[in-house]
Amino acid sequence: MEKETIGLLAGALVIISIIPYAVRTYQGKIKPNLTTWSLWTFIGLTLFLTYQSSGAKANIWPAVFGFANPFLIVFLVIRRERKWKKPDKTEKICLTAGLISILMWFFMKEEASLAQYALYVAILADACASVPTIFFVWKHPEDDRPFTWTFFALGYGLSIFAISERTTANYALPIFMFFAPIAIAWPLIRYRIGKPWREWL
Numbered sequence: 001m002e003k004e005t006i007g008l009l010a011g012a013l014v015i016i017s018i019i020p021y022a023v024r025t026y027q028g029k030i031k032p033n034l035t036t037w038s039l040w041t042f043i044g045l046t047l048f049l050t051y052q053s054s055g056a057k058a059n060i061w062p063a064v065f066g067f068a069n070p071f072l073i074v075f076l077v078i079r080r081e082r083k084w085k086k087p088d089k090t091e092k093i094c095l096t097a098g099l100i101s102i103l104m105w106f107f108m109k110e111e112a113s114l115a116q117y118a119l120y121v122a123i124l125a126d127a128c129a130s131v132p133t134i135f136f137v138w139k140h141p142e143d144d145r146p147f148t149w150t151f152f153a154l155g156y157g158l159s160i161f162a163i164s165e166r167t168t169a170n171y172a173l174p175i176f177m178f179f180a181p182i183a184i185a186w187p188l189i190r191y192r193i194g195k196p197w198r199e200w201l
Helices: 005-026 034-053 058-080 089-108 112-139 144-161 168-192
Strands: none
Touching: 005 058, 005 144, 034 058, 034 089, 034 112, 058 144, 058 168, 089 112, 089 168, 112 168, 144 168
């Protein structure tokens, strides 16, 4: 299979992953933290920009929707709840790391060998932002659903096979974006074993 086709298929999996989550958010059955998802939207943009500048080609599509997906959730939460929680200390650190990554990308985007360091900072920021959600789902697996996280991980996992330039930067993002959602999905899957399929979406 052509790498471009694999990249598009990976992007499609990431798109599909958000559909049930968006529906459940709209229905009020899932209540995403607005601050955290806003942070993921911003960091998703920095990941996309820095990943592209670091040499991503056919494997870029999951990163595109890695930004678009949380943006959609933020829009739905704002429309439904119309409230905002002040960022805590951890979230402020993640936001600062994201801003640093954007600035690094702006000054290094023309040179892939330098832009990769902005990508690493953005990945670090995303990892930091993921920690509260990982702890939350392990403590309250009934309050989230595994489908979205699993398909998101599969999309990024598949994008590894769309990589044409075998560099550390090109592998760093999909590998991280495979394991982080799996860490979120696992307690949700374990909690729902034996439950109706609707509980998984």
